[in-house]
Amino acid sequence: MLKIKDLHAKAGGKAILKGLSLEVKPGEVHAIMGPNGSGKSTLSYVLAGREGYAITGGGVEYQGKDLLAMEPEVRAREGVFLAFQYPVEIPGVSNKYFLKAAFNAMRKHRGEPEMDAGAFLRFVKEKAKLVEMDPSFLNRSVNEGFSGGEKKRNEILQLAVLEPTLALLDETDSGLDIDALKSVAGGVNRLRDPKRSVVLITHYQRLLDYVVPDFVHVLSGGRIVKSGGKELAHQLEKEGYGWIEAAGKAAA
Amino acid sequence: MDRGGGEGGGVTPILQQGVDFAARFAAAKDRLPGAGLPWLASAREKASTDFERQGPPRSRRADWRFTPVDAVLGTDFEPAGRPKSHSGFAGKALCPLTFHRLVLGNGRLLPERSRYCDLPAGVSVSSLAQALQDDPGSLREDLGRDLSAEGLPFACLAAALFGEGVVVRVARGARLDRPLHLLLACDDTESGRPQMAHLRLVIILEPGASLELIEESLGGGRAPFWTNLLTTVRIGAGAGLKHYRLQRENALGSQTSATLVELGRGSRYESHAFSFGGALLRADLRVRLAAEGAQCSLNGLCLVRGTETADHHTVVEHAAAGGITRELYKAILDERGRFVFDGMVHVKPGAQKTDASLYNKNLLLCDDADVHSNPEFRIFADDVSCKHGGAIGRLSSEAMFYLRSRGIGASDARRMLVYAFGSEMIERVSLEPLRESLMAALHARMPEAAEETA
Numbered sequence: 001m002l003k004i005k006d007l008h009a010k011a012g013g014k015a016i017l018k019g020l021s022l023e024v025k026p027g028e029v030h031a032i033m034g035p036n037g038s039g040k041s042t043l044s045y046v047l048a049g050r051e052g053y054a055i056t057g058g059g060v061e062y063q064g065k066d067l068l069a070m071e072p073e074v075r076a077r078e079g080v081f082l083a084f085q086y087p088v089e090i091p092g093v094s095n096k097y098f099l100k101a102a103f104n105a106m107r108k109h110r111g112e113p114e115m116d117a118g119a120f121l122r123f124v125k126e127k128a129k130l131v132e133m134d135p136s137f138l139n140r141s142v143n144e145g146f147s148g149g150e151k152k153r154n155e156i157l158q159l160a161v162l163e164p165t166l167a168l169l170d171e172t173d174s175g176l177d178i179d180a181l182k183s184v185a186g187g188v189n190r191l192r193d194p195k196r197s198v199v200l201i202t203h204y205q206r207l208l209d210y211v212v213p214d215f216v217h218v219l220s221g222g223r224i225v226k227s228g229g230k231e232l233a234h235q236l237e238k239e240g241y242g243w244i245e246a247a248g249k250a251a252a
Numbered sequence: 253m254d255r256g257g258g259e260g261g262g263v264t265p266i267l268q269q270g271v272d273f274a275a276r277f278a279a280a281k282d283r284l285p286g287a288g289l290p291w292l293a294s295a296r297e298k299a300s301t302d303f304e305r306q307g308p309p310r311s312r313r314a315d316w317r318f319t320p321v322d323a324v325l326g327t328d329f330e331p332a333g334r335p336k337s338h339s340g341f342a343g344k345a346l347c348p349l350t351f352h353r354l355v356l357g358n359g360r361l362l363p364e365r366s367r368y369c370d371l372p373a374g375v376s377v378s379s380l381a382q383a384l385q386d387d388p389g390s391l392r393e394d395l396g397r398d399l400s401a402e403g404l405p406f407a408c409l410a411a412a413l414f415g416e417g418v419v420v421r422v423a424r425g426a427r428l429d430r431p432l433h434l435l436l437a438c439d440d441t442e443s444g445r446p447q448m449a450h451l452r453l454v455i456i457l458e459p460g461a462s463l464e465l466i467e468e469s470l471g472g473g474r475a476p477f478w479t480n481l482l483t484t485v486r487i488g489a490g491a492g493l494k495h496y497r498l499q500r501e502n503a504l505g506s507q508t509s510a511t512l513v514e515l516g517r518g519s520r521y522e523s524h525a526f527s528f529g530g531a532l533l534r535a536d537l538r539v540r541l542a543a544e545g546a547q548c549s550l551n552g553l554c555l556v557r558g559t560e561t562a563d564h565h566t567v568v569e570h571a572a573a574g575g576i577t578r579e580l581y582k583a584i585l586d587e588r589g590r591f592v593f594d595g596m597v598h599v600k601p602g603a604q605k606t607d608a609s610l611y612n613k614n615l616l617l618c619d620d621a622d623v624h625s626n627p628e629f630r631i632f633a634d635d636v637s638c639k640h641g642g643a644i645g646r647l648s649s650e651a652m653f654y655l656r657s658r659g660i661g662a663s664d665a666r667r668m669l670v671y672a673f674g675s676e677m678i679e680r681v682s683l684e685p686l687r688e689s690l691m692a693a694l695h696a697r698m699p700e701a702a703e704e705t706a
Binding site for chain 2: 048049051071082084087090092093098141158
């Protein structure tokens with residue numbers, strides 16, 4: 001599914017990712033944890049194709065193709081989805097229009113007919129119910145005036161509508177109360193499938209109580225410094241990141 | 253950002269090809285509508301003199317410095333003749349055909365294209381030439397108005413040279429069952445030469461009356477066409493006018509206009525200007541809130557591209573207490589387009605409790621485009637609430653990435669964001685069929701989607 005090999009990336013001239021390697025197989029859920037500044041968000045943006053990052057070494061293979069050579073919209077159409085840590089407000093573009101444009105762009109890419117407005121509205125209302133979102137949000141401008149929790153729920157709605165093959169969730173759990181966290185987790189769990197993969201990028205272990213990962217990796221200084229099963233998350237929760245960072249520095 | 257005015261190095265360009273307006277007036281004055289009326293003849297004479305005294309507006313004048321007026325002054329226009337063909341005019345209009353409709357082709361009323369015979373009681377609509385034959389006395393106050401102090405040279409020119417126009421009068425308490433559509437269309441004549449039309453619109457709403465007026469200009473033909481409009485609007489106490497102005501000239505079409513609005517006690521004026529094309533569009537809008545509790549709402553959306561210029565100058569004068577102004581003009585600029593916004597709200601002494609806001613927001617899609625924005629207040633009362641602001645921005649790269657990360661192609665994403673910026677102004681249009689055709693017209697003017705094939 002996803003093979004990241006010795007990835008090096010710079011932002012604003014500063015090296016952020018310094019030889020990151022990770023392999024995600026179909027059906028697996030991976031959690032990437034790490035302290036602030038370890039490179040978690042850079043990893044998610046580099047994978048989604050945001051401008052402003054220079055790849056200085058290594059590469060990323062997605063379903064056998066060179067992911068980094070694709071435009072961001074092509075990555076999305078090929079099934080890569082990034083749930084943003086800070087979803088963007090787009091005044092004047094209605095949420096349902098945006099979702100329909102995205103949904104139909106995917107279908108067009110797969111050579112399927114586009115869904116008409118009426119059929120799409122019925123479809124998206126069902127999805128909104130699943131993620132426990134009030135359908136009135138479909139008529140509002142994308143994320144405009146949404147609370148932090150509503151924005152995250154809107155990301156999960158997009159996830160449910162677009163049904164990606166590889167979902168990357170960047171701190172989707174931050175700033176959520178327990179009810180919102182449960183419905184976000186529900187949205188992710190519904191997507192779990194032997195053909196799909198999920199990468200959860202998070203600072204805290206909390207989300208992992210609801211979306212149980214197959215693997216946990218610790219990112220520090222732009223590299224994966226430790227990998228393990230779900231018990232690693234509990235260890236990090238108890239002991240913090242200090243021992244990992246100390247170990248990382250000693251190793252360097 | 254500024255690519256400079258029309259003049260450089262203090263050298264005045266010699267315009268050998270421009271119209272000699274004084275000679276044109278001398279030759280035409282005995283044949284213009286109402287020529288037999290002494291009061292009108294002297295008003296035309298005075299307006300012509302006022303124009304010559306002020307001189308044509310050049311870029312050395314502060315209020316014309318960003319306006320490439322040579323598009324109009326550098327061409328030898330002849331008075332517009334009958335269009336060669338005019339069958340397609342109404343079909344190209346943004347307005348639905350179900351509205352009451354007057355069509356002026358090249359500045360002449362086309363009765364066979366117009367339909368305004370079934371107006372409700374208390375509403376009269378007529379061509380200005382016809383009204384000057386039927387009841388000239390009723391037009392004396394409006395057509396005899398002294399414009400010398402307004403600083404609007406082209407308005408003086410229209411007052412001197414007008415060859416036609418429209419008079420709309422809505423009697424006390426009356427209203428139209430449907431909106432009134434005034435279509436100003438143009439096309440080539442047999443001569444194939446540049447054409448000009450000077451027109452006057454007279455709109456009178458008596459107390460308690462209401463009207464929705466759509467004034468739509470539509471370019472056509474291969475020769476330059478210049479429309480010069482003077483509109484005077486009087487709105488009586490408690491009356492209300494919604495005035496839509498849709499401008500779609502072609503690449504050789506220019507329009508200059510002056511609109512002078514006088515608002516009575518508790519009356520309302522709502523203007524929506526959509527400038528979607530033209531070599532030069534220059535609109536001067538003056539609104540005077542003459543009595544207590546009057547309200548105006550001035551809205552504008554311009555989409556300029558190529559080497560087009562759209563230039564909106566507005567002056568709102570709060571001359572009485574308790575007036576409300578809400579003004580927002582937006583512009584989308586692509587290629588080498590230019591937009592000029594000069595908005596002044598003038599709060600006179602005694603206009604207490606004035607509540608006014610004045611904003612201009614611009615979206616630049618290309619570095620070669622330029623914007624000159626100047627929202628301004630002059631306040632001579634102390635108990636007022638006045639807010640103003642201007643902004644020039646580009647498409648948000650964050651929003652672009654967000655849309656693309658959901659599979660939406662770059663050019664679709666760009667169009668979506670441009671459209672979102674402009675649609676706010678279209679959503680303010682309360683006439684639904686018009687709103688829909690404006691949405692389509694905005695789409696049609698969008699940046700091309702050629703590069704996106706995936």
